[in-house]
Amino acid sequence: MTDRDLGQSPGRLAVAGLLAATAVAGLLFTPVFGLSALAPPVLVVVLVGYGCFELCRRVLTSWRPVFVLLLGIAGLFASVPGTTPAVLARAVTQGWLLTLESTWPARPDAEQLLFVPILVLLATVLGLELLLRLRKRVVALLPGLAVAGLSQAYQALTGLTAILAALAFLAPAGLVLNVARPGRPRLSGMSVLLVVPTVVAIVAGVAVIGTLDPVGREPYRLADSHAAAPPENGLSNPLHEIAARLAAPGQEVFRYRTDATVDRWRLLVLDTFDGANWSTDTDLRRLGVRLDGTTGGKVDTADVRITGLTGPWLPSQQNPVSVTGTEPLVDTGSGALLSDSNARNYTLSWSEVDAGDLSSAQLDPQAVGGLGGLGVVPDDIGQLAQTAVHGMQPSLQAALQLERFLTENYRVATGDNLPTGDGWPQLRQFLTQTKVGTSEQFAAAYVALARIIGIPARLVVGYRGATETSDGYHVVRNRDVQAWPEVAVAGVGWVPLDPTASAQQTQLPQTGISKAAAQARSQLPPENQLQPQPDLPPDTTQDQATSAGTGMGWAVLIGAGALVVCWIFGVPLAKAVRTRRRRKRAGAAGVLGAWAEVRDLLIAHRVPYRVGMTPRDLAATAGAKLGVPLEEPMYGLAGVLDFSLWARHPAPDGAAPHAWAQVRAIRRALARRPWRDRLRAALESRTLLRKR
Numbered sequence: 221m222t223d224r225d226l227g228q229s230p231g232r233l234a235v236a237g238l239l240a241a242t243a244v245a246g247l248l249f250t251p252v253f254g255l256s257a258l259a260p261p262v263l264v265v266v267l268v269g270y271g272c273f274e275l276c277r278r279v280l281t282s283w284r285p286v287f288v289l290l291l292g293i294a295g296l297f298a299s300v301p302g303t304t305p306a307v308l309a310r311a312v313t314q315g316w317l318l319t320l321e322s323t324w325p326a327r328p329d330a331e332q333l334l335f336v337p338i339l340v341l342l343a344t345v346l347g348l349e350l351l352l353r354l355r356k357r358v359v360a361l362l363p364g365l366a367v368a369g370l371s372q373a374y375q376a377l378t379g380l381t382a383i384l385a386a387l388a389f390l391a392p393a394g395l396v397l398n399v400a401r402p403g404r405p406r407l408s409g410m411s412v413l414l415v416v417p418t419v420v421a422i423v424a425g426v427a428v429i430g431t432l433d434p435v436g437r438e439p440y441r442l443a444d445s446h447a448a449a450p451p452e453n454g455l456s457n458p459l460h461e462i463a464a465r466l467a468a469p470g471q472e473v474f475r476y477r478t479d480a481t482v483d484r485w486r487l488l489v490l491d492t493f494d495g496a497n498w499s500t501d502t503d504l505r506r507l508g509v510r511l512d513g514t515t516g517g518k519v520d521t522a523d524v525r526i527t528g529l530t531g532p533w534l535p536s537q538q539n540p541v542s543v544t545g546t547e548p549l550v551d552t553g554s555g556a557l558l559s560d561s562n563a564r565n566y567t568l569s570w571s572e573v574d575a576g577d578l579s580s581a582q583l584d585p586q587a588v589g590g591l592g593g594l595g596v597v598p599d600d601i602g603q604l605a606q607t608a609v610h611g612m613q614p615s616l617q618a619a620l621q622l623e624r625f626l627t628e629n630y631r632v633a634t635g636d637n638l639p640t641g642d643g644w645p646q647l648r649q650f651l652t653q654t655k656v657g658t659s660e661q662f663a664a665a666y667v668a669l670a671r672i673i674g675i676p677a678r679l680v681v682g683y684r685g686a687t688e689t690s691d692g693y694h695v696v697r698n699r700d701v702q703a704w705p706e707v708a709v710a711g712v713g714w715v716p717l718d719p720t721a722s723a724q725q726t727q728l729p730q731t732g733i734s735k736a737a738a739q740a741r742s743q744l745p746p747e748n749q750l751q752p753q754p755d756l757p758p759d760t761t762q763d764q765a766t767s768a769g770t771g772m773g774w775a776v777l778i779g780a781g782a783l784v785v786c787w788i789f790g791v792p793l794a795k796a797v798r799t800r801r802r803r804k805r806a807g808a809a810g811v812l813g814a815w816a817e818v819r820d821l822l823i824a825h826r827v828p829y830r831v832g833m834t835p836r837d838l839a840a841t842a843g844a845k846l847g848v849p850l851e852e853p854m855y856g857l858a859g860v861l862d863f864s865l866w867a868r869h870p871a872p873d874g875a876a877p878h879a880w881a882q883v884r885a886i887r888r889a890l891a892r893r894p895w896r897d898r899l900r901a902a903l904e905s906r907t908l909l910r911k912r
Contacts, residue, residue, distance in 0.1 A: 237395025495595015590676025810876025
């Protein structure tokens with residue numbers, strides 16, 4: 221079967237089939253933007269394409285692609301609110317990246333949404349010319365198929381939805397392949413047997429591009445490697461402001477109005493500790509239309525007015541659902557909201573977890589950030605942690621006992637000259653000498669001690685809910701500032717604890733997960749009845765599943781994608797797949813994969829590289845070339861690389877994750893570069909062709 225056999229004199233039905241298949245490909249972006257926002261511009265584009273086909277059937281044939289392009293752009297101006305020439309230009313150059321940096325469904329802003337109908341418009345122009353001018357029916361389907369492939373790299377469809385989407389593309393594609401000119405025979409049965417299975421295999425492979433992970437995790441998305449850049453002026457740490465705010469307790473910070481009972485507001489979650497400072501490894505995203513929230517959870521809403529907060533962090537809840545009045549960045553893992561604008565008023569909706577009974581709940585050691593670093597732990601602190609929990613194994617009961625230990629043996633500081641600091645020198649002084657501190661020391665000490673004994677914990681900074689009201693608003697003041705720890709519980713999420721017992725000092729009733737924690741606390745046996753628990757057998761299921769996810773799967777996936785994705789979309793996709801493969805390695809191979817990723821990343825940003833350069837050499841060159849702070853993560857990667865390659869013993873299990881943590885830090889630094897540089901780096905292909 222040749223293209224000449226398939227391609228004689230395509231008529232209206234073939235053109236309609238081609239345009240319908242292209243429209244279906246564009247509508248596969250529905251999980252990203254929603255059908256109501258995406259359907260009008262996509263349909264306008266394909267209708268313009270058909271209208272130009274009819275207009276130029278006998279005259280002005282050579283002008284057909286120009287008419288389709290110009291009238292299609294005019295149709296986008298009419299069908300997408302807020303479209304201007306500047307917005308259109310931004311959508312063409314940055315729309316794909318802005319969408320990757322957003323939660324989904326993304327806000328249907330013109331600068332983000334337009335890149336999809338623009339892709340459909342380009343696929344329409346190319347498809348029509350390949351079909352009508354070159355008479356190549358099979359090849360004419362490839363532009364639309366490329367759009368479909370890109371949609372699955374953004375958000376892969378799964379299960380029955382993927383099958384239905386593939387059939388929706390194949391049905392009109394069949395019209396293109398099997399419509400013949402009057403007087404000529406249709407495709408033979410053998411031709412159909414050759415063509416249709418090929419198209420079915422390609423479409424089905426594209427539809428499940430993100431679902432072939434044997435570990436059973438979520439389908440891979442291009443967005444997984446594209447986080448939003450934080451503000452260029454840096455991020456403040458409200459943990460360091462606690463003592464200063466307590467020194468001026470009457471100053472108003474913010475106020476809120478809600479029908480729900482709110483016992484605490486969070487600003488920032490800190491999950492990284494190097495022994496001197498607490499920081500966060502946030503995965504910031506532009507907040508889209510709505511987040512999923514918790515399954516079956518009650519959704520509450522509050523109107524918030526900022527009056528005394530100067531930093532970029534906004535009062536939030538653990539599971540935000542939507543925000544109106546501002547367009548913040550969100551860390552979906554912690555609920556933290558960050559705004560680089562001067563937003564003073566906004567409406568927050570959030571989902572409350574229905575924790576139920578926690579008495580038999582188990583900890584979740586796989587929770588991200590729960591078992592982070594500790595720096596160099598003082599010798600006497602490890603023994604103190606074991607003493608505090610009476611030698612119990614990591615469990616929710618041990619977490620509650622550690623909370624009780626701090627509550628009963630330490631005192632909350634009041635008055636002037638409040639203690640400050642949360643590094644090991646200050647925590648050691650608090651735990652072994654003064655035993656007096658603010659919530660800063662209580663929360664930091666709890667998280668550090670919990671991690672020592674294997675309890676996944678993180679530190680949260682925010683404010684207690686207020687009982688004072690004014691004009692229908694609850695008024696939060698400096699005296700309500702608080703830091704608290706959270707522990708990860710399987711099937712529930714992060715459960716807040718209260719080692720300062722501040723909840724007992726307020727008149728607000730506890731609800732939701734805080735109420736469940738209080739009930740579990742009341743069921744904790746007396747200390748003299750606590751017994752050390754036997755060691756539990758390790759769960760090797762995850763390790764076995766992870767080791768199974770290697771081999772030919774990714775090679776087949778990359779090969780199928782390369783057949784249908786053109787260069788402008790194929791390069792970012794190939795890089796993302798390469799990163800994924802490198803991250804699946806363990807031990808020294810995983811560390812080498814992280815080094816290779818950083819090397820290729822910096823080469824893509826035009827940093828000169830010579831064979832034999834070390835991370836330290838490249839750090840010096842990159843710092844001078846790019847003007848962004850890369851020294852600390854590069855030196856951190858260098859240390860892990862040296863240890864993994866030259867130590868007498870095999871690299872520990874934590875070496876590869878630590879190396880990839882440095883890669884994420886380098887990506888965040890590079891995200892501050894101008895968008896033109898980031899776009900050029902994303903489309904750079906030399907590193908894909910380099911000989912290893």
